[in-house]
Amino acid sequence: MKITKKIIGVLGCVLMFAVGGLQGKSLTIPAQAADVTLKNPRIVPDAGMKAGQKVTWDCIWFGSYPQAEVIPSGVEYTALDASLRQDGDVLVSDSVYAALQSASGWDANNDITLNGAKYRRMKEGDASYTDTGSNSSYYQWSSSTDYHYFKYEPIKWRVLHTDGNRALLQSDxxxxxxxxxxxxxxxxxxxxxxxxxxxxxxxxxxxxxVDYSQKNFIGSAFTISEQAAIVSSSLENTDNIEYGTGGGRDTTDKVFLLSESDVWNTGKAESYGFVKSKDTYDEARRRKSSTWAKAMGTWSYTSIEYVGNSWWWLRSPGIGSLGADVHSGGRVYDFGDYISENSSGICPALNLNLLSSNLYAYAGTVCSDGTNVEIPKQTNPEIPEIKFPITPGFPENPSVGSELTDKSKKAVYKVTGKDTAEYSKISNKKAASVKIPDKVTLNGKAYKVTSVGKGAFQNYKNLKSVVVGKNVTAIGAKAFSGCKSLKKITIKSTKLKKVGKNAFKGIHAKAVIKAPKAKLKAYKKLLKKKGQGKKVRITKN
Known part of the structure; x- marks a missing residue:
């Protein structure tokens, strides 16, 4: 049976013009009646995309969840770095903020309904993770005792697949x-x-x-009628594709996370709009995050190339006890991250019974090139959105990806953002010692060195010692692989979050990795099973 839904929309020719002519832009469509049939993703070749293709998904509104933060006027908003803010992330209303502060009757989930709109409040201690080091990639709490208030807003879902009366959805x-x-x-x-x-x-x-029967996602996001419209899905929990880690028994769930085979390596993944390679920085796999998600502890990329993007969990296992997830740039990190860490966020998925047509509404389209043609769902007009302009000083066309050379050190760097760079390699392969600096000046401009590139020093047989600067947050896969003489690695950074697969494979059997005292315990966990031998020690500086 073909499911056609009456929507607030526009004529098809207007949609085509909007999608084709406004790449990377957001467009709100005026009200006009139209009939739309939900379609599967449309995929067209595009050499200008890293994925080599451009994908357009139909979207629907279904359910609601805390997303935008409510604040009073006349205050400087410092919880989120300016580079992370999007239109609608913050709602400004003195009257609503005052009403929320003085309201009584908050329920056990810290939810309340005022004038027909639903809100949730939280304190710093309610978050799954909070940053104590003023890292701009995380939500910043100025007080541990003050409540912050968030408005429930309609959830926008991408249609990954539709077949008859059912549609597979993933949150936008x-x-x-x-x-x-x-x-x-x-x-x-x-x-x-x-x-x-x-x-x-x-x-x-x-x-x-742990009992989640009272505080959970499904009960917060959906009414009883909406929950009834969600199909109980039989999920195949397969082993890790590359490493073979057991995926456990199959399950039946209403809400779930996508699996590895949903996002790479299969024809199914390709039909959903994702490329088959896990290593491609696929635009289709990139996701922004809501203000609520950031307040709960989700990490966000602050450099230009992937600014505002977050990592998100898959349900599949990584290697050992790690969990697979998707990188902020769209690469599948099948090696995995520590399951008890909270840098990755939740992009839920579900199968919806389309016969329940009174419970959802057409939301327009989303394209992997950044184009957003949105059919708005009616919301509370009492609260205006605050618009955040692009941060002053960001170049319109930053040369992200450009390689620049520090001639004095014979080191090559790759520009990763407005003022950040990655240490890519050093031309002297016989170097015995290397210091990855905190900052470097390239072509007259200063850059923070925030990462060590994939395979940066691979097979540098003479390398004996390395110092990793204080601004480094990531070390790429195989960065020091095959450095058989490397006996001393000193990590100055307290910001290190990611270490790639086999980063230290084949270093000296008795090497010593020195870490900051305050981070010793965390780094022992982070550096575990990165390829180094069992006799390699991790000690404090």
Missing amino acids: VVLDGQRYHTVYEDVTWETSTVRRWLNGYGSGSNKQS
């Missing part, structure tokens, strides 16, 4: 910041706490016996 943005599992231990999707939280299950079968 990261909606929350949750750990895959509350502690670091061997788990599968079946026994994870994130599965319980998404579906509102009790304590009976998750490994930590």
Whole structure:
């Protein structure tokens, strides 16, 4: 049966013009009646995209969830770095803010409804993760005792596949910041706490016996009628594609996370709009995050190339006890991250019964090139949106990806953002020692050195010692692989968040990695199983 939905929309020719002529822009369509049939993703070749293709998805509004933050006027908003803010992330209203501050009757989830609109409040201690080091990639709390207020808004979903009366949906943005599992231990999707939280299950079968029957995603996001329209999906929880880590038993769930095979390596993934290679920085796999998700602890990229993008969990396992996720640039990180960390966010997925046509509304289209043709759903007009302009000083056409050379050190860097660079390689392959600086001046401009590139020093046989500067947040895969003489690695940075696969494979068997005292415990966990031998020690500076 063909499902056609009456919507607030525009004539098809206007939609075509908007999508074709406004690449990377956002367009709100005026009200006009039209009939739209939900379609599968449309994929066209495009050499200008890193994925080599451009994908357009139909979208719908279904359910609601805390997303935008409510603040009073006349205050400087410092919780989010300017580079992370999007239109609608913050709603300014003195009257609503005052009403929320003085309101009584907040429920056990810290929710309340005022004048027909629903809100949630939270304190710093309610977040899954908070940053204490003023890292601009995280939401910044100025007080641990003050409540922050967030408005429930319609959830926008991308249609990944539709067949008859059912559509597979994934949220358009990261909606929350949750750990895959509350502690670091061997788990599968079946026994994870994130599965319980998404579906509102009790304590009976998750490994930590946490009861999510009252505080959960499905109960917050959907009414009873909406929950009834969500299909109970039979999920195949396959092993990790490359490393073979067991995926556990198959499950039946209403709300879930996409799997590896949904986003790479399969014809199914390709039909959803994703490229087959996991290593491609696929625009289709990139996701922004809501203000609520950031407040809950989701990490966001601040450099120009992927600014505002977040990592998001897959339900598939990584290697060992890690969980697979998707990089902010759209690469599948199948090696995985620590399941008890909260830098990755939640992009839920579900199958919707399209016969329940009174419960959802057409939302327009989203394209992987950044074009957003949106059919707005009626919202509370009492609260205006605050518009955030592009941060002054950002160049219109930054030369992200350009390689620049520090001739004095014979080192090559790749520009990654407005004022950030990656240490890519050094031309002297016989160098015995290397210092990755905190900052470097290239072509007269100063850059913070925030990463060490993939394979930067691979097979540098004479390299004996390395100092990693204080601004480095990521070390790429195989960065020091094959450096058989490398015995001393000194990490000055306290900001290191990501270390790639086999970053230290083949270094000296008795090497010593020195880390800042305050980060010793965290870095021992972060550096675990990065290819180094069992006798390699990690000690404090």
